[in-house]
Amino acid sequence: MTTLRTYRRSWLVKDLVAGVVLTTLLVPQGMAYAELAGLPPITGLYTSVLCLLAYAVTGPSRILVLGPDSSLGPMIAATVLPLVAADGDSARAVALASVLALMVGAITILAGVARLGFIADLISKPTMIGYMNGLALTILVGQLPKLFGFSTDADGLIGEVDAFVRGLADGQAVPAAVAVGGGCIVLIMLLQRLLPKVPAVLVMVVLAIGATVAFDLGEHGVKRVGRLPEGLPPFTVPDIRWDDLAPLCAGALGIALVSLADTISNASAFAHRTGQEVRGNDEMIAIGAANAAAGLFQGFPVSTSGSRTAVAERAGARTQLTGVVGAALILLMLVLLPGLFRDLPQPALAAVVITASLSLADIAGTARLWRRRKAEFWLCVAAFLGVALLGVLPGIAVAVGLSILNVFRRAWWPYSTVLGRVPGVAGYHDVRSHPGAQRLDGLVVVRFDAPLFFANAKSFRDEVLRAVRDVPAPRCVVIAAEPVTDVDTTAADVLEELQRTLRGRGIDLVFGELKDPVRRRIERYGLDRAFGPEAFFPTVESAVEAFRSRTGAEWAATDTP
Structure with missing residues (x-):
């Protein structure tokens, strides 16, 4: 018509x-x-x-x-x-x-x-x-x-x-x-x-x-x-x-x-x-x-x-x-x-x-x-x-x-990496792309480029633990959580288990830039009580600065190839 x-x-x-x-x-x-x-x-x-x-x-x-x-x-x-x-x-x-x-x-x-x-x-x-x-x-x-x-x-x-x-x-x-x-x-x-x-x-x-x-x-x-x-x-x-x-x-x-x-x-x-x-x-x-x-x-x-x-x-x-x-x-x-x-x-x-x-x-x-x-x-x-x-x-x-x-393969084994600071460039960046990126002693910033669900939750856990092993005397892990668009119940259980494992080693697990819908979902799972409000930061930068002010750590160039 x-x-x-x-x-x-x-x-x-x-x-x-x-x-x-x-x-x-x-x-x-x-x-x-x-x-x-x-x-x-x-x-x-x-x-x-x-x-x-x-x-x-x-x-x-x-x-x-x-x-x-x-x-x-x-x-x-x-x-x-x-x-x-x-x-x-x-x-x-x-x-x-x-x-x-x-x-x-x-x-x-x-x-x-x-x-x-x-x-x-x-x-x-x-x-x-x-x-x-x-x-x-x-x-x-x-x-x-x-x-x-x-x-x-x-x-x-x-x-x-x-x-x-x-x-x-x-x-x-x-x-x-x-x-x-x-x-x-x-x-x-x-x-x-x-x-x-x-x-x-x-x-x-x-x-x-x-x-x-x-x-x-x-x-x-x-x-x-x-x-x-x-x-x-x-x-x-x-x-x-x-x-x-x-x-x-x-x-x-x-x-x-x-x-x-x-x-x-x-x-x-x-x-x-x-x-x-x-x-x-x-x-x-x-x-x-x-x-x-x-x-x-x-x-x-x-x-x-x-x-x-x-x-x-x-x-x-x-x-x-x-x-x-x-x-x-x-x-x-x-x-x-x-x-x-x-x-x-x-x-x-x-x-x-x-x-x-x-x-x-x-x-x-x-x-x-x-x-x-x-x-x-x-x-x-x-x-x-x-x-x-x-x-x-x-x-x-x-x-x-x-x-x-x-x-499913891409969600199962997504890209994950450690981040560092590149002088003169805002934000935090992949140390594989920037081998000279700076990192703080005792701090690991990890990015996992996928929502967390039953199929990749253990892969996420393994990537975090692998990143921790590569750092001498680790004290804190910051998850750059902007790519994490969802967390299902299986992943929530894995997160809680990971937090207990790291805390047993004297390592804090915190999140930076976690989206509000994902944060609300975590609250429904009761993880906010297990982690505490101090584990959630509006940005990765604020999480890193909180660690620096608490420990006095200084930036150092990484040797990551």
Whole structure:
């Protein structure tokens, strides 16, 4: 409604033109990604139409484009195909995929209503890079047989590689298909690099159809898309068995997570470029509505597309009218020209998917992780191997698990150090970064960069005791407590035990700059009585000065390397 009230007449021509340009990409990609998901090509067009219309009504972004996505295709196939009968019943596959879309829609709508946008952050960038790299390799290998004109029934990356190599060795490759597929890949990549404003996929599709007709490639063993069903997308309530729901639900959770992460990242990127504000929860509701609409019209789960949104933006799109135009043109094609893509060769669709998979891989980002932080590089590699060796759905579970474990690892073993005074610089600083920092005889200032909870409380205790051992005749330990944002009950017990241990050695344990909420929590635990009010100082400086005035200690340079 806001778009209608603020729509400018000068935007109309730009939206119409952008809609036409966008359609040239929506049609071939929609069909290609449907086949990637193991579904008939027509379902990709049905899905594109319904998700574009639904998002135009509910979506907060002016130009974000939704549709079938290369990153979701393998996840849909991994969920649906094991449930399809051995005879490959396409109607059952479509019904399962439609229920999957409805489930994804319900999950994302509920997440949006519950304001759970942070769920998309469960996958860290290093693990997402690894996941996408593994996904790119999985997609590439899975499309190679189609590119070479034959098919395999292998499962898993290693099995697919083995089946493809054996197919080549058995002479199953069709030379004409190899020529068409390879030529289409080269053409798309050259046009995208040399003439980025030219619709590379459209040019490839037109030339591929022309070559198929001109050289009668169907007679040379090249499989074609064939005539698409005529008419509008049919409203369908999918019919499945009750025992299908559990595996579909597991797949829907993974797909929803990837879809949300993709949507939030793309929405943020394009909102920044267009001056809009990101409304993450509204985006989740809108993506849910788009999935639900697709599921009721023989569609499958969708996500946002950075490449299609970029095409619409470059073509001058101003509002979601661009997507409505694209949906209308696809409907006109289905009603008036269902045979338009009859002679499109299947290797050309494989070329569309393969070039899309190459864009998923982030080799430069992987190399950057190696240079910047080895631990995150190995997280990336582990996520890659999870997808490549275990499969797409287990791979997303591995990626999420690794991200959570990485957060836990950082909280479990946070950075801790001893602080000293650097002449001419205010405050107290890490003696590792400043080897010449000054310290007071008998005083240790320790900083532990994490909240204290059950998993790291003993690590904190050990770090304090280690720091004390390195000081001759220690008399006081000051905890620079500004990074300590919480103390749970387990950590409180460890603190009390640590205080008794240090007091038994004649060493005081005091805190500087402890946040008020944490101080109140400590009071509820009764630790303020055990420590006494003299153990809490508003700043580290005040704690250090209290020790100096009490002991007369003088500053001395440290020998810490």
